[in-house]
Amino acid sequence: MEKGQVLDKRITLFALLWPILIETFLRMLFGTVDTFMLSGYNDNAVAGVGAANQYVSILILLFQMVSGGSSIIISQYLGARNNKKASDVAMVSIMFNLVFGLFISVILLVFSGKILGLMNFQRDVYQYSKEFLSILGSFSFIQAVSITISAILRSHGHVKYPMYVNMGANALNILGNFMFIYGMFGMPVLGVKGVAISTVSSQLIGLIVIFIILKNKVGLRFSVVEVLKMPKNAIAQILKSIFKIGGPSAGESISYNISQVVITGLIATYMGEYALQTRFYVFNLMFYIMLFGLATGQATQIMIGHLIGAGRTDDAYKTCLRSLKIAVTVSFIVAVMFFIFGKVFLGFFTDNENIITIGGMLFAITVILEPGRSFNLVVGFSLKGAGDARFILYLGLVSMWSVAVFMSYFLGVVLHLGLIGVWTAFAMDEWIRGIVMLKRWRSRAWEKMSVVSKEDKVGIETKDEELLQSVN
Template identity: 25%
Template sequence: MIETIAEKKQFYRNMLAFAIPITIQTLITSSLNMVDSVMVGQLGVESIAAVGLANKINTMLIIILQGFATGAAIFSAQYWGKGDKTGISKVLMITFAIISSVSLLSMILVVFNSNSIIGIFSDNSSVIVLGASYIKLISFSYLFTGLTILIQVVLRSMGEVKSPMYINIFVIVLNTVLNYIFIFGNFGAPALGVEGAALATVFARVIQTMLLFLLIQKFGILTELKRLTAKEIFDVTLIKNYLTISIPSVINHVVWTVGEMTFFWMYSLMGTDVIAAITLIDPLVFIFMATFIGISDASSIMVGNRIGASQKERAYLYSRRFLFLTFILSICAAFGVILVSPLFISLYKVTDTVAGYASSVLLIYALIISPKFLNMVNNMGVLRAGGDTKYVLYLDLLGVWLVGLPLAALGIYLKLPLYIVFALGNSHELVRLFFGIRRTLTKKWLNEITNTTEKKIDSHY
């Protein structure tokens, strides 16, 4: 397919219109945990390890919720391209019911088993006590976290990315102020330490949910539901189609998350200093990753919109263009990690041993950053836009469980240095890249999963 210069310019304008706000939004959202990490970092190594362990567990739940939200995003993007606003409202409600149930059940599990959960990853009594107190409080934010994830993906699929970004800017400022008050006991408040960080995050999530709910009301999605019966909303055929796409995505997220948790557990066997080093680098990793999450989400929206509009050749052209841009930008990101690492590590009050571990791991990260981010855009963005969630699941099973984890375990068994173990563990990125790109080139992933048309709306992309 040949595009005119005007069409190419329009592609890049649309891409930037999506990617930039999503990148900023991702940075800010990640900062809810990042701010906790940096401020708690002033309390010492044990507090860093405790919050790091708790946030790894929180991340597991968040990624599971994102698995369900991914299904909503895939359908919403194609419905928007097709012009089916009612379809978006139905998918929103189906996903809302599922996410709410999972969030509440997870909160109950954590509240009554916080010490046991943290104890799985550390035998340090101080870390267990601190981590348990933090995660017990933070669990009250799970429902609100799930709702913010869902509302944001639906808004993105409809092309609305700026307003959620502004909301998140406000929320992160609020979270930072509340951290300053509750962690260190400023303005007459008690110094709560790690519990103060958790309390601040809960408040921030509640406010974020309320603001996003008010925003989505303005787009008439909830209004569409008023003219539908419960039977029409929870349409059996739509639910089956949704689950067909979403269940592999959820399993994928679970498998991937358990794999990541297993990696972290393996690192924990190497000592508290290693845990602190791995936790310490997360904020910097997120900063660079945010750009590619923005590109990945932009590819998912734009490619999904084109598939929904029955323009598969243009969708394929978009996918190739997104991958080329990702490759160029990932090379730049690798140099960025190398340049910024020394300054970033100096922000933490840690021992020379922890600083040395963190420095060596970041160097390895820079070396594998290109295949890592190509996988992110291709697998999470392009392939999923066409509903090819089963193949992405197979990719992650192959890469993480048959390559990465066995090699990392071998490295630990042989008592190799941390940076070598980290490199072995991430070698799966190369395997996934090979099979993922090959799948994209076959065009087998270009599936139009929506086949009903109701009231039409303008689709700008």
């Protein structure tokens, strides 16, 4: 797997950050393009697709349980210069997520309506949501494998290629939306169904391309037969290591998304149709505020994984704090811009004055919320990169449900503050978790949690100054 060797490259935060930033932006753009184009079709269609996407987000996080864990382990093995074990982890992770993705696809094909029925949507919103989820969910295995391969490429430092693939997939998605929403080129007007078909088609093409890139750039030739030939105890040990990190990491993210589903249910039940629509419109725009912090966290995690694998814990410690300062500063500036221009942005999606007015107030709270989220993202990803994923899970379970969910109900419903109360609860949750995570990082308890043993560290030179020069 010599093509996968990236430790001789000068990997800097900026070199990792900007492709991840663009790739994440393009992933978010999928949902925003769908929302924008559907907003001219029907506001309830927007709410329905937004509700379905919450479940899709949970599925993605389930797939990231493996891809995220394998990414961290591969980074640490590459830092230890053990390419053979890095390759084995990559093969097993692709195989597992392929099988798991196929299983989820069958479940959603059969039960998407019953799953959505758990939320108290009005009839039109439910119908649109079911149409979207039944199609997109039936092809979940595409996302499962694509996410895994992207994570493997990023671990090897090939962060540009997932960006290019997402760029092409977005272009195809936009073209498909035009065809099925507006009936271009003689295609039937399918509305929400058309958006789902367009999304799945573009994702499938992206998967084919990224498989080819994996073979050519990393040298990994995935084969089901080859994985099955691996010793069963070796596969079990790899999966154990992946789930040791990926399980708690995904569990924390799944808890967050489930808590958001519960809060969405509270909004739908107690605050009415306009509040629900406002929540989806504002959340779509808020993704772009958190974008830099998310990309910085992911880039920092790759760097810290390599540094931990190489035994450079002091450099890893400094890298997290340096990245945190950058992310908090940028997120605050972007949040202020959205506070100033938020109503204008909302006006691109809807002409409903109630939605625009309430949304403008929510962007004011976002100025306080987003810097706290940057603490969460950068320090959280750093702790995961070091192998300290369980702490993140336990903290998330306590704060998300006792602060985000409970205080959303108390402030939003009991005190009748509506979405203002919900957004205030969000800000409280982000800051509490962010501050506690920073204290955990400063304690340096994470230094003992690397999955790479001394026996795994082959060929590391004590005077290696080529790995991640940016931390010096």
